[in-house]
Amino acid sequence: MTESTPLFEAVGINKTFGSVHVLHDVDFAVYPGTVTALIGDNGAGKSTLVKTMAGIHPPDSGSFRFDGSVVDIDGPRDAAALGIEVVYQDLALCENLDVVQNLYLGRELTVRGMLDERSMERAARETLASLGVRTLQSVRQLVQALSGGQRQTVAIAKAVLWNSHVVILDEPTAALGVAQTEHVLALVRRLAETGLGVVLISHNMVDVLQVADRISPMYLGRIVADLPVTPDTTTEQLVELITSGRSNGTEHGEVVR
Amino acid sequence: MTTRTTDGTSDDAGPTGARTDFALDEAPSDFRSSVGQSLARMRGGDLGPLPALLAIAVLTTIFGLANPDSFLTALNLANFLEQASSVIVIAMAVSFALLLGEIDLAAGFTAGVSAAVLATRLEEWSLLPSALTAAAVAVALGLFTGFMVARVGIPSFVVTLANVLLFQGILLLLVREGGSVRIENGVVKDLVGSNLTPAASWVFVAGAIGLYGATLVRLRRASGGSGPLALLVLRLSLVTAGAIAVTFILNRNRAFPNAPAPIRGLPIVIPVVLALVVLLNLLLNRTRFGRHMYAVGGNAEAARRAGIDVARIRLAAFTLCGLMAGIGGAFLASRVNSVDPNTGANDTLLLAVGAAVIGGTSLFGGRGRMLNAVLGGFVLALIPNGLTLVGKRILPILGEIDFSSSGVKFICAGAALLIASSVDALSRRPGV
Numbered sequence: 106m107t108e109s110t111p112l113f114e115a116v117g118i119n120k121t122f123g124s125v126h127v128l129h130d131v132d133f134a135v136y137p138g139t140v141t142a143l144i145g146d147n148g149a150g151k152s153t154l155v156k157t158m159a160g161i162h163p164p165d166s167g168s169f170r171f172d173g174s175v176v177d178i179d180g181p182r183d184a185a186a187l188g189i190e191v192v193y194q195d196l197a198l199c200e201n202l203d204v205v206q207n208l209y210l211g212r213e214l215t216v217r218g219m220l221d222e223r224s225m226e227r228a229a230r231e232t233l234a235s236l237g238v239r240t241l242q243s244v245r246q247l248v249q250a251l252s253g254g255q256r257q258t259v260a261i262a263k264a265v266l267w268n269s270h271v272v273i274l275d276e277p278t279a280a281l282g283v284a285q286t287e288h289v290l291a292l293v294r295r296l297a298e299t300g301l302g303v304v305l306i307s308h309n310m311v312d313v314l315q316v317a318d319r320i321s322p323m324y325l326g327r328i329v330a331d332l333p334v335t336p337d338t339t340t341e342q343l344v345e346l347i348t349s350g351r352s353n354g355t356e357h358g359e360v361v362r
Numbered sequence: 363m364t365t366r367t368t369d370g371t372s373d374d375a376g377p378t379g380a381r382t383d384f385a386l387d388e389a390p391s392d393f394r395s396s397v398g399q400s401l402a403r404m405r406g407g408d409l410g411p412l413p414a415l416l417a418i419a420v421l422t423t424i425f426g427l428a429n430p431d432s433f434l435t436a437l438n439l440a441n442f443l444e445q446a447s448s449v450i451v452i453a454m455a456v457s458f459a460l461l462l463g464e465i466d467l468a469a470g471f472t473a474g475v476s477a478a479v480l481a482t483r484l485e486e487w488s489l490l491p492s493a494l495t496a497a498a499v500a501v502a503l504g505l506f507t508g509f510m511v512a513r514v515g516i517p518s519f520v521v522t523l524a525n526v527l528l529f530q531g532i533l534l535l536l537v538r539e540g541g542s543v544r545i546e547n548g549v550v551k552d553l554v555g556s557n558l559t560p561a562a563s564w565v566f567v568a569g570a571i572g573l574y575g576a577t578l579v580r581l582r583r584a585s586g587g588s589g590p591l592a593l594l595v596l597r598l599s600l601v602t603a604g605a606i607a608v609t610f611i612l613n614r615n616r617a618f619p620n621a622p623a624p625i626r627g628l629p630i631v632i633p634v635v636l637a638l639v640v641l642l643n644l645l646l647n648r649t650r651f652g653r654h655m656y657a658v659g660g661n662a663e664a665a666r667r668a669g670i671d672v673a674r675i676r677l678a679a680f681t682l683c684g685l686m687a688g689i690g691g692a693f694l695a696s697r698v699n700s701v702d703p704n705t706g707a708n709d710t711l712l713l714a715v716g717a718a719v720i721g722g723t724s725l726f727g728g729r730g731r732m733l734n735a736v737l738g739g740f741v742l743a744l745i746p747n748g749l750t751l752v753g754k755r756i757l758p759i760l761g762e763i764d765f766s767s768s769g770v771k772f773i774c775a776g777a778a779l780l781i782a783s784s785v786d787a788l789s790r791r792p793g794v
């Protein structure tokens with residue numbers, strides 16, 4: 106594990122909803138070319154942390170750093186401008202539109218005010234091909250005709266179609282079968298290999314150990330460790346961290362708060 | 363804007379490498395696989411305009427057999443097209459709301475108010491300022507609805523229900539109860555009821571076919587030029603044959619034998635409605651705004667996350683709905699050359715919504731085209747037109763039935779609407 110500087114960093118993030126303190130002084134770092142797994146029990150605050158980074162729920166206090174310098178994220182547009190893309194738990198695709206139309210939704214290419222379908226279709230094909238996607242019959246298929254794994258693929262492709270630097274995936278394999286899960290995990294690895302900073306939220310410890318380079322377990326709104334994945338990292342250790350916030354077997358140079 | 367190639371090694375594969383991953387992605391190159399693809403799409407629930415086309419064929423056959431010498435005549439064809447035109451235009455207006463999964467129950471009265479403004483302004487002003495004022499009022503009413511729905515956040519059903527009363531009230535104030543405003547302006551009177559000269563009819567048809575052919579060729583090029591040529595030729599020749607046949611029939615004198623003057627040529631409503639369909643089609647299918655309308659209708663949350671200003675799209679859609687309803691009002695007024703408190707009232711709105719839905723536009727949003735309004739409008743205009751000609755008949759068991767009565771017409775139109783919305787609902791159910 107090379108200790109490069111983080112591509113993107115959240116420092117001392119606090120977030121409350123009314124009287125509920127959901128995030129407590131959260132520090133979280135994303136490294137280039139690395140898959141960082143964000144794990145934690147239901148309600149630990151994973152999705153909320155992601156939403157602060159995506160500009161959907163601006164934090165009450167704390168700051169963000171991109172490439173080492175402090176940045177403001179005030180709204181989804183700011184996050185998109187920095188190249189932070191989120192693939193949400195509920196994919197948010199338009200079923201009545203086809204794959205190309207979904208990939209370019211909100212950022213359509215035009216020529217003299219008219220949609221440039223040909224360029225969009227070609228670029229969509231190239232992006233999907235570069236991600237090693239081979240299961241789509243046609244990029245002109247309506248999304249309503251796609252399987253869960255194919256939809257996940259489209260949602261991920263949508264996130265990397267633009268000059269994105271950080272891609273955050275919120276439980277991308279939650280609703281998938283074995284084969285499709287394998288496919289999506291391979292895709293996640295591939296994203297990191299292209300140099301992106303990838304954040305993977307998952308409840309499946311086996312999946313996490315399979316693809317993650319680093320793991321940040323969350324417990325009741327706090328990040329309780331930041332550990333690199335080694336051959337000795339075990340599922341039990343991770344489960345202990347997310348259920349109690351502590352672990353006895355944490356001797357691999359991690360930071361335990 | 364640049365798209366990223368996420369994989370450095372994919373460069374050597376290039377676009378052709380990318381293509382091989384989508385073996386079935388090319389437009390089908392032969393006739394049979396192209397038909398097969400359409401069938402597959404229909405099994406997937408997207409019946410498109412097929413039910414409406416089927417209904418038109420069935421109704422035409424039934425009425426043709428029932429009234430051999432009055433239904434399939436040039437006079438009735440022209441009459442039918444003019445009857446259908448106002449329903450079609452207001453159906454196009456309502457389609458803008460339906461595409462978002464919203465409804466405009468007051469589109470009929472928007473048409474009525476706009477027509478009343480047009481008629482009263484024409485009493486003092488010339489055509490252009492009168493028409494612009496009527497259009498501006500229609501736009502303002504649409505904007506008002508859009509504001510209430512998109513910014514205040516009231517469901518469109520409730521807003522437009524209130525608008526039915528509001529706009530009806532405005533209409534009554536404009537024309538006064540029991541009153542009626544006559545229209546003397548020649549252009550407005552000609553909109554519904556006059557015809558192109560036979561020569562102009564041919565010029566128009568030739569131009570329209572040329573444009574259609576050019577569009578088909580352009581679309582084929584845009585898809586990589588690999589669509590089946592046979593299908594293109596078939597479509598173009600069918601449309602050409604139909605257009606020539608209709609023009610030929612309508613260009614002959616269709617007046618009664620001892621009428622003072624001959625009636626011939628294509629009704630003016632044909633080029634006007636066609637122009638509106640083409641224009642709105644372009645807006646919906648070839649612009650970002652149109653794409654965003656479908657996106658908001660399909661999944662508003664997804665559209666919002668994609669950075670689309672959902673409220674603005676809703677506002678714009680209701681504004682366009684108002685404008686189109688206003689244009690529909692001019693059609694309503696022109697048909698009877700006057701405006702009264704019933705202009706746009708009664709079954710106007712029901713027929714418009716019905717026409718859009720029968721044509722295949724979904725009530726659930728995100729699915730539909732402007733052409734659907736035309737086909738559905740034909741179906742709903744065919745029913746009263748044909749039934750009137752059938753008149754009183756004695757049937758076995760049921761006895762004597764007056765098919766030209768409003769009762770029978772309402773029942774038939776209602777049944778058609780129910781069948782169409784059942785098709786819509788069933789086709790959205792997975793596995794049906």
Ligand SMILES: Nc1ncnc2c1ncn2[C@@H]1O[C@H](COP(=O)(O)OP(=O)(O)OP(=O)(O)O)[C@@H](O)[C@H]1O
Binds near residue numbers: 122125146148
């Ligand atoms: N918009 C909101 N308003 C109020 N409370 C919220 C809101 N969003 C999240 N919360 C609360 O914040 C806490 C953390 O929620 P969050 O969705 O971040 O959890 P999570 O770790 O993503 O859980 P899961 O694994 O179930 O997705 C929960 O107690 C939740 O009820």
Ligand SMILES: [Mg+2]
Binds near residue numbers: 152
């Ligand atoms: Mg969550």
